[in-house]
Amino acid sequence: MEFRIEARDPRSEARTGTIITAHGRVETPAFVAVATRATVKALSVDDLREIGVQILIGNTYHLVLRPGAELVGDLGGLHHFSAWDGPWMTDSGGFQVFSLGAGMEHGVGKIAPIFPGEEIPRPKGESLVRVEEEGVWVKSLLDGSWIHFTPEGVIRWERLLGADIILPLDECTSPFHDRDYTTRAMERTHRWAERALAAFEKTRDIGPNPHQKIFGIVQGGAYEDLRRRSARVIGGMGFSGFAIGGSLGRSKEDMYRVLEWTIPELPPERPRHLLGIGTVGDIVESVVRGIDMFDCAAPTRMARNGTLLCVEEEGFRLHIKSAHFRRDGRPIEEGCDCPTCRRYSRAFLHHLFRCGELTYYRLATLHNLRFMVRLMTRIRHAIRAGRTPSPPELLGG
């Protein structure tokens, strides 16, 4: 894989570039659309092409449960199985180790607001995960069986799935994990990264895509020394790019600091992916700190829940269920070129959402993903034009 850096903002760490994969190019900064089970929910591959999506990310945990990595491999890998023949990434299942483990126990996300003096909540759910040195046992959400995820096993599955960029097994820690646990988990993740890289080298002849590349994942929670150490260790291992995972602290400011500690320690010529982050503000703040790629389920999930992205609204969010829109003949967003705004009114989308019509989910998803694609295009244009990306400029304010 080649990564060409093409333009830099002289006043920030923002940069544009192109990642060249065996299945096409990705212009960065890029938004990677989430296709957990080999499809972006409610969309087809023709839809994705039409709205300018460049690259998808599937989830190894979910795909191993159903339909199985062997089956996808036998059918030509994700590119052939899903009919999306552009660039693919696969996540390793490390995030599920978190969301089904500490996430389940604490009911917590990657950023957990706790006010000074507050206690960390006690566990309230049951962990579906057991982490050991050899790997992780994860309980299947389908049939309750325990599945063993090891660094080597995950690489083999990802070889069969055949994505262009794959991620090794890591342990994604929670904002509620203490420094001691976060350190031990990070060190284990480093050992797993070595094992994954070794397994990656040994499995070049497995699966449909001999041109696969692997990114390393930096951990270390919201601790400066740990993040710097993890970035130096993972950065020195020979990965083709880097993803920043795990706890990003307790606020957006914590998250921005994590990026400021991590990115300077990584090899500057390789792409940097921020895992699971995707609000407009976070994307812009991360780009100016040097992030090249994002993936996030929020734009598509919000669409399905009735929240449409719109620059004119507070927080860029329009809640289509609101009775305000019953008779509103305007498109979701004036000037939007998505297939939904070209044809449909807020009033009709309100009607479809209220009725639970299946048509709604696709139209809403098309709009929100197109919004993200346009946001990234504008970010790239701003950087190329020598301007530092900022939300008001990007959103026409």
Next chain:
Amino acid sequence: MEFRIEARDPRSEARTGTIITAHGRVETPAFVAVATRATVKALSVDDLREIGVQILIGNTYHLVLRPGAELVGDLGGLHHFSAWDGPWMTDSGGFQVFSLGAGMEHGVGKIAPIFPGEEIPRPKGESLVRVEEEGVWVKSLLDGSWIHFTPEGVIRWERLLGADIILPLDECTSPFHDRDYTTRAMERTHRWAERALAAFEKTRDIGPNPHQKIFGIVQGGAYEDLRRRSARVIGGMGFSGFAIGGSLGRSKEDMYRVLEWTIPELPPERPRHLLGIGTVGDIVESVVRGIDMFDCAAPTRMARNGTLLCVEEEGFRLHIKSAHFRRDGRPIEEGCDCPTCRRYSRAFLHHLFRCGELTYYRLATLHNLRFMVRLMTRIRHAIRAGRTPSPPELLGG
């Protein structure tokens, strides 16, 4: 509205023609896609254009409940509200009088098989309908309130909805209704037809579409004399076309006889629509008896339930849930030109269906509706070529 008959099969009553509406032409025999709540479930208007759908039918009962006929009228009628600017029909709600009335009581459809000597089942559900001379009270499925459907009120709602072809309120009887009840219901439907026509003439200035036309509905159950009488009465009233509604007896043979009694009594130069029928065999058998238009929810509903139309399979049906398709890399149907068959394998559709992925519903619906569109195209080609349509020829057998 103009209806031009263009070709006739010399050996049957089959014919081709063109219905010219204010929103475009419909080549007949035609399949009218069901868009109960102003959308074909899971599809967009661009999808409908792409697969060659000519005309949609909305449902006055459902649209009056939500979002309301006044609102649709204020927003420019169905054409503007839904963004489908091609031809529209609206059903009157008469079928709901049946399905929520006798249909609920008896758990019965329009064709009810009863073997000789069997008793008609006793009522098992509660009727949500009260039929009176003035009109029908129908219980809302949304909030339990009773809504009054009168011949005049329904015409006013349909004027506001603005479809190109509208249907008057009728009483759709059940195969379990006896001759006496069927006669009285038919006579009442005739009186309602007169009232609807009078109301239609008086409301030319209401709603967005002054070019609306109205079809009469023939009733009379599975009784030869009643069907002939109803066809003559309704046929003499000055409607622009005719729909055949109500009970079609207890078998397909009963249904074909109903058509053979009814059609010769109708003015031959006007279009004939068979309400709610849409299997491949029934369509072909009805076309050769002189039917010009069909609507049926089955192809789209079957798609959502995992049943895909396919000429190669028994009964033309492929059940995508079957484990047979897990590794089947072929399209649903070899040679099908639908957007789904052009891109996707049975294996991927099986995976999407098993996962309950929203993407599945659209892809399956696109295929099944395209199957119906192609079936109708082949029927028209056969008639124009001087051949009598028959399933083996139409389906490439």
